[in-house]
Amino acid sequence: xxxxxxxLLFVALLFLSxxxxxxxxxxxxxxxxxxWYEPDYAKMQFAGNLGVLSxxxxxxxxxxxxxxxxLYGYVPVSISKANEIHLISIKNTFPLYRKKIGNYTVSPIxxxxxxxxxxxxxFLVLPDKYPKGYYVPSAIHFTLFIGVLVxxxxxxxxxxxxxxxxYELGTVETYLWSAITSKEIGLNxxxxxxxGVNLYF
Amino acid sequence: MNFLKITVLFAITITxxxxxxxxxxxxxEASVKTAQKNTTAKNLQLIKEIQIxxxxxxxxVVTDSHIFYTNFNTVLDDINKNEDxxxxxxxxxxxxxxxxxxxxxxxxxxxxxxxxxxxVIGNHDYSSNGGEIYMKMFGxxxxxxxxxxxxxxxxxxxxxxxxxxxxxxxxxxxLSSNNLFKNVFVIAHIPPFGDQFGPEMEQKxxxxxxxxxxxxxxxxxxxSFLYENFYGDAVNYLTVPAPNKAPSYAIVSVQxxxxxxxxxxx
Numbered sequence: 001x002x003x004x005x006x007x008l009l010f011v012a013l014l015f016l017s018x019x020x021x022x023x024x025x026x027x028x029x030x031x032x033x034x035x036w037y038e039p040d041y042a043k044m045q046f047a048g049n050l051g052v053l054s055x056x057x058x059x060x061x062x063x064x065x066x067x068x069x070x071l072y073g074y075v076p077v078s079i080s081k082a083n084e085i086h087l088i089s090i091k092n093t094f095p096l097y098r099k100k101i102g103n104y105t106v107s108p109i110x111x112x113x114x115x116x117x118x119x120x121x122x123f124l125v126l127p128d129k130y131p132k133g134y135y136v137p138s139a140i141h142f143t144l145f146i147g148v149l150v151x152x153x154x155x156x157x158x159x160x161x162x163x164x165x166x167y168e169l170g171t172v173e174t175y176l177w178s179a180i181t182s183k184e185i186g187l188n189x190x191x192x193x194x195x196g197v198n199l200y201f
Numbered sequence: 202m203n204f205l206k207i208t209v210l211f212a213i214t215i216t217x218x219x220x221x222x223x224x225x226x227x228x229x230e231a232s233v234k235t236a237q238k239n240t241t242a243k244n245l246q247l248i249k250e251i252q253i254x255x256x257x258x259x260x261x262v263v264t265d266s267h268i269f270y271t272n273f274n275t276v277l278d279d280i281n282k283n284e285d286x287x288x289x290x291x292x293x294x295x296x297x298x299x300x301x302x303x304x305x306x307x308x309x310x311x312x313x314x315x316x317x318x319x320x321v322i323g324n325h326d327y328s329s330n331g332g333e334i335y336m337k338m339f340g341x342x343x344x345x346x347x348x349x350x351x352x353x354x355x356x357x358x359x360x361x362x363x364x365x366x367x368x369x370x371x372x373x374x375x376l377s378s379n380n381l382f383k384n385v386f387v388i389a390h391i392p393p394f395g396d397q398f399g400p401e402m403e404q405k406x407x408x409x410x411x412x413x414x415x416x417x418x419x420x421x422x423x424x425s426f427l428y429e430n431f432y433g434d435a436v437n438y439l440t441v442p443a444p445n446k447a448p449s450y451a452i453v454s455v456q457x458x459x460x461x462x463x464x465x466x467x
Contacts, residue, residue: 079232082330087227121332129361136298189221
């Protein structure tokens, strides 16, 4: 019974996201409809606690209110000075408003990312040797960021239909907590920058 | 349009000028800045340069700062005001999740301390890549130094997180010269009666202290104050509280072959 309900909910969500995706496409690209699971853009980011370089695909959801991305990030040993770091991240960016300036659209952005990493002595489930609650799981971290995104359309007939450049200022949840709770920790100590590009097709 | 351009440019410039780290790639990085490396060796050099005329001296013990930065800083300020304190011992757990950022924040706060300081690694400091970060930022996990005819032995006794057993052979060797010193102090993060020691290791540690006439074994980890000859022998065990609820630390006043412990709560 419970499974049935969950399945029903899943189907409903699927249907909903399908409608949303189609709506978005209708506005963005009237010429050709995309299947709901086809990503709207490919992404590459430098830094921002998601790896030296992170790459992935993104979706513009809810009529471009939310950009959701699935990313894989990597830090080589030469930079991590420890093990290789592999990060799987889900990044959510909200363009706060859009302003057209000539051929460009400029948006202030804000958002958050959830990242998973398990190869550097981090864990999701506390190993058995520890008493219950000895440590909080260390394999998941969240980043928070604000920034600015510049979009340029190339036209729907082009192979690459548009491009975004963005620049962000971000931090990690535990860093932010330390800065909030301790007057000795300045924002300059916890914020760092990231740059990236989205390619629409 | 101009307003927007200027705002964005201004924001970017401010950022570039002010971020301690312009780019960060992962919370798990272990890339310690060159200026922050070999901190133990640098402080041992500073301790060597201390001129002291009498056999009496004082040192402070601070421990388990974790992310209690404000209280920890209050402790450091108080130690700075006390001219009698020659140096500071940190009893481990400078980090919460063993992250480079936490090490850097600790390092930054310790720059306000106007006295040399020496650290022992704590269990939290081993988390994630913390063990490697500690090695680079501070140095060896086990080390010892001499000051004014006293010996200080820093002993890594972390079991679960370090995935190794404490090096009791090394400790035994360092302790064997105890008759050359007025006092031998051992500093280890977890007390032998703490959670990570099995009965065998506890027995081993206790008998080593007793056999080598260690008058004081100094610890953190429990976040609470304890000062007693725990096993009923001649060895006193001290656990220093964390600065979590109130800024607190201990001062050890050495007078020739004896000493006194004072708990400071601010």
